[in-house]
Amino acid sequence: MEDVDAAKNQEQPKLLDGNELVYLGNGWRATGGTHGWRMSPGIYFKCVRCGYLMSAESTEQTDFCFCGTMSKDADAGRFGSVLGDDRIEVYRTAPKRQSESGAR
Numbered sequence: 001m002e003d004v005d006a007a008k009n010q011e012q013p014k015l016l017d018g019n020e021l022v023y024l025g026n027g028w029r030a031t032g033g034t035h036g037w038r039m040s041p042g043i044y045f046k047c048v049r050c051g052y053l054m055s056a057e058s059t060e061q062t063d064f065c066f067c068g069t070m071s072k073d074a075d076a077g078r079f080g081s082v083l084g085d086d087r088i089e090v091y092r093t094a095p096k097r098q099s100e101s102g103a104r
Helices: 002-016
Strands: 019-026 043-046 053-055 070-073 078-081 089-095
Touching: 002 019
Parallel strands: none
Antiparallel strands: 019 089, 043 053, 043 089, 070 078
C-alpha cells in the first residue's frame, strides 16, 4: 500500500506540469452526464478533503484518494464520495498557456 501511495504522490505534480485545471463545477452534472457520472479522458475529480486528483477515464483501474473519501471501482462501474456527489469537484485539463509578458 505504501508503494501505491508513493507512486500516486509522484503522479500528482506530473499531472499539473504542462497542464492547467479548468473548473467545471461540482457533482455529476459538471461532467455533462444526463443520468450520472460521465467518464472521459481529460476529466479529473478532486477530493475536497485531501486534494487528490482522480482520472475520469473509465478504462483505468480502481482508485482511491489518499484519505479514502473518494473511490472509483472500474470493474463494477462505480464512483463516488462518502461526502456525496456535490462535494466532488470536476476539472478538465488544458495545456498551460505561454506567458505573453516576456514575448515581444
